Amino acid sequence: MDFLESKCSFKNFTEELIKSSNSFECDNSDLNDFFQNDCLNYSKDLLGKSYCFTLDDDDTNIVCAFTISNDSIKVNTLPNNRKRHINKSIPRQKQFKSYPAVLIGRLGVNKNFGRQGIGTELMDFIKSWFIDKDNKTGCRFIVVDSYNTKEALNYYLKNNFHFLFSTELQEKEHMGLTISNELKTRLMFFDLINLGIEN
Numbered sequence: 162m163d164f165l166e167s168k169c170s171f172k173n174f175t176e177e178l179i180k181s182s183n184s185f186e187c188d189n190s191d192l193n194d195f196f197q198n199d200c201l202n203y204s205k206d207l208l209g210k211s212y213c214f215t216l217d218d219d220d221t222n223i224v225c226a227f228t229i230s231n232d233s234i235k236v237n238t239l240p241n242n243r244k245r246h247i248n249k250s251i252p253r254q255k256q257f258k259s260y261p262a263v264l265i266g267r268l269g270v271n272k273n274f275g276r277q278g279i280g281t282e283l284m285d286f287i288k289s290w291f292i293d294k295d296n297k298t299g300c301r302f303i304v305v306d307s308y309n310t311k312e313a314l315n316y317y318l319k320n321n322f323h324f325l326f327s328t329e330l331q332e333k334e335h336m337g338l339t340i341s342n343e344l345k346t347r348l349m350f351f352d353l354i355n356l357g358i359e360n
């Protein structure tokens with residue numbers, strides 16, 4: 162957490178922040194539109210909370226932003242090989258139909274700051290929230306429905322996420338898509354137990 166910790170400030174994505182900042186510009190126009198126009202409604206409707214880091218030298222500059230909400234992994238809906246993969250380090254697994262998770266609904270890094278490790282710093286920051294001893298609820302996994310692009314998939318793989326479905330075909334079947342349908346996103350997960358829990 163070098164750059165974000167030493168040169169940026171962490172903030173809630175509020176109306177005031179949007180008014181006082183330059184609009185957020187990552188490499189994905191849908192995401193930019195979301196942070197400019199939709200994220201406050203998501204927050205108001207309790208569907209997702211958005212946060213960002215701004216640059217200390219110029220706090221109109223949003224360096225990165227993300228939105229999170231509660232989610233779960235419903236193991237019983239997964240193919241057997243993936244169910245085994247997820248279950249393998251969970252004790253008393255028969256007691257659970259689903260595992261608690263947090264969903265990263267949106268995440269982007271300002272394109273002027275791309276490929277400098279900031280996305281990775283941001284992911285370490287998010288992961289650390291959910292293993293904090295003061296976390297109010299149990300949360301075992303981080304899940305994301307990543308854009309099915311080389312850039313986004315590489316990013317999550319580099320940050321030790323795994324595919325929830327091992328193949329696109331399996332995922333298409335699960336989504337009720339035919340083989341010829343394009344899969345625009347891929348479900349991925351990170352098991353927070355790998356980081357160790359602070360007691």
Ligand SMILES: CC(C)(COP(=O)(O)OP(=O)(O)OC[C@H]1O[C@@H](n2cnc3c(N)ncnc32)[C@H](O)[C@@H]1OP(=O)(O)O)[C@@H](O)C(=O)NCCC(=O)NCCS
Pocket residue numbers: 187188189192266267268269270271274275276277278279280281282306307308311312313315316317319
């Ligand atoms: C994906 C994104 C968050 C990466 O942020 P970043 O700050 O550039 O990430 P990092 O510098 O920490 O890079 C981590 C890894 O991501 C992958 N990556 C990042 N940009 C990439 C690119 N343009 N092409 C291929 N891989 C890329 C690489 O594996 C990289 O590791 P490496 O530099 O050691 O090869 C950023 O490019 C972005 O906001 N993209 C648009 C929105 C998006 O796709 N969000 C994620 C899906 S919800």
